Amino acid sequence: YLVKVEKIKHNVLSHTERSDCLSPVEFLVKKQIYIKVLPFRDKLLNEYKRMKFHPERMSYYLEEWIRNLEWDWNISRQRVYGTPLPFWYCDNGHLVPAREDMLPVTPEKSEPPVDKCPVCGAPLKPVTDVADVWIDSSITALYISGYFDKPERFKRTFPTSLRLQGTDIIRTWLFYTLFRTLVLAGDVPFKDVLINGQVLGPDGTRMSKSKGNVVSPLDRIDEFGADAIRLTLLDARIGDDFPFKWEKVRGKKLLLQKLWNASRLAYPFIGKKRFEKPERPHPIDAWILAMHRKFVETVVNAYRNYDFYVVVEQMYSYFWQTVADEYLELVKYRLFQEDLSAYYTLSRILKDIIVLLHPIAPHITEEIYSLMWGDKISVQLERLPDVSDIEYDKRFEEFDAKLMSLTSAIRTAKIKNRIPLSAPVKVTIRGPKDLLEFSKSIETDLMRTFRIEEISYQEGETLTVELSDHGSLSHHSAA
Ligand SMILES: [Zn+2]
Structure with a gap:
């Protein structure tokens, strides 16, 4: 007879994995195979x-x-x-495997390898x-x-x-x-x-349907492209969780647009052509080649260690800030002069950048490669860039530091005086002697790049650049 009926309280787990359906989980005792x-x-x-x-x-x-x-x-x-x-079993719990030559096998649809259980003689049933x-x-x-x-x-x-x-x-x-x-x-x-690591929702927590923070790359892939999304996903230290934000994808698209624009600028000069390495490259070319060697070695090493975010970071610091913002400006006038040192250098560094970026931005790099060089059917058939022939030592780092301080000071002077960068000016460069010497050694490049009509030099402790002829400036910029 029934003694009593009562309600008991269970600890109930709920289903949160993958589906987040939150249904209670019920435990059943069943025979399993281990x-x-x-x-x-x-x-x-x-x-x-x-x-x-x-x-x-x-x-x-x-x-x-x-x-x-x-x-x-x-x-x-x-x-x-x-x-x-691939097993059959008997009611006494003995397991009989299929013979190897029977595999693959669906036990329900095949005869067992033996008539009855070899251990106890009981009939065999298929494992379902x-x-x-x-x-x-x-x-x-x-x-x-x-x-x-x-x-x-x-x-x-x-x-x-x-x-x-x-x-x-x-x-x-x-x-x-x-x-x-x-x-x-x-x-x-x-x-x-x-x-x-895991890609988190934009709010920095795990993506889940119930929280409504699920983002799919497909949502806006037409707007930003697959390459920009791929670069975004790789732009984190391996193993770190990171939130997915469309703002970051937009940034990567800008980077790729910069690459596209740089290639377009270069194409009329170097497209589908080969150039011999000049015996003595122009100092500006020697400088960018040295920086390039450092870039290639850093990137190849990063790939070896699967540090893809380093490759992305190098695309900003080397390609964007050094090549696009500085070198391309400095080399432009020589491109129009059909300077072979400039042609060779630009072609070489741009091609290496395309080859090295390809694994993590395959579409745009394949497109640029086929338009600009196309030596092989695909950029994938190119070898890793070899930069062992490029001269590099700490003199180039000094060159780099001096060049950057000069170009940035000249740019700042123009901007501060609200002069368009393309308007002609006269400038006075004041600074330590070695910096003035350096400036003189690349005077033509500075003058052509920043449309400087005349440079005068004055020794001083720190670097300052002043526009020395405002009158003629306003005249020119008005014209
Ligand atoms: Zn048995």
Whole structure:
């Protein structure tokens, strides 16, 4: 007979992963199929260290997971769709695998490899559960390197070079891939593991439908282009979470427009032509080539370390600020003079920039490459730029510092006096002797670039640039 009826209170978990549906989660006790993992714990702990983590701190999450493993790998799922598990079972809980030559197999639609359970003799029934999704995805490294059927390729490509993934699946995708590869092939699956941070909503919190802060790149891809969005997503330290903001995408589009405009400016002079390296490049060209060497080495090194944000940063500091804002202005008059040193230098640095930017802005770089050079069918067939022939030492850094202080002082003087940069002026440059000497050595370039009709020099402690003939200025600017 019934003694009593009462309401009890459960702790109820709710479903928040992926769908955010918040439905209560109910636990059911069911028989499952496991792969033994626990006996391999020590091996996993030793071997995982042979993979290099980017950033290094992410290895902690894998190590902690392995260290704290409490159960084996449950590989069976009670779902309608999925990869069939190649097993039959008897009512006494014995499991009979398919023969290897039967694979792939759907047990429900095939006869078992033996008539009855080899252990107890009971009749066999097909397993209708499907495989945990990580069963398939944990063999990616083995599959692409040809472990199963391409021994020649496997010898060449295993362990594979790189796994790219997010923090949220370190304990699943990364862990199971390491486990399966180690057990089956006896080695770690990859040399490098790169763990991305998460792209957060514009408000800096995790994107979720219920919070309404979900942004899709497709929302405005027509407006900004795929390259600008890609650059935005790569413009963060590897492993850091960052909020997605359309403002940042707009900034990247401006950068790419700058690149397009620089190429358009250069095209009439250098498009589809080859130039020999001049024996003695013009000092301004020698300077930008030295800066270029530093840029190429920094970027190649950044790619080697998967520091894509450094490449993006270099595009601003080198391409935008140094090449576009300074060099292109300084070289313009020589382009019109058909100066071969200028042609050679501009063609070389622009091409290298296009090649080096290509992996992270593939569309615009392919377009510019095919219009401007097109030596190969695709920019992807170009080699990494070699800059070992370019002269670089600390004299060029001094040159750079002096040049930047001069051009910025001249520009500021014009702006302060509300003179258009294109209006002719006379200037007095006051400053330390070495700076005045430097200015004299590139006087023609300064005069042509800033439309200076006359420069007079005065020694002084700090650099100042004054416009020395306001009368004629207003006359010219009015004209
Ligand atoms: Zn049995």
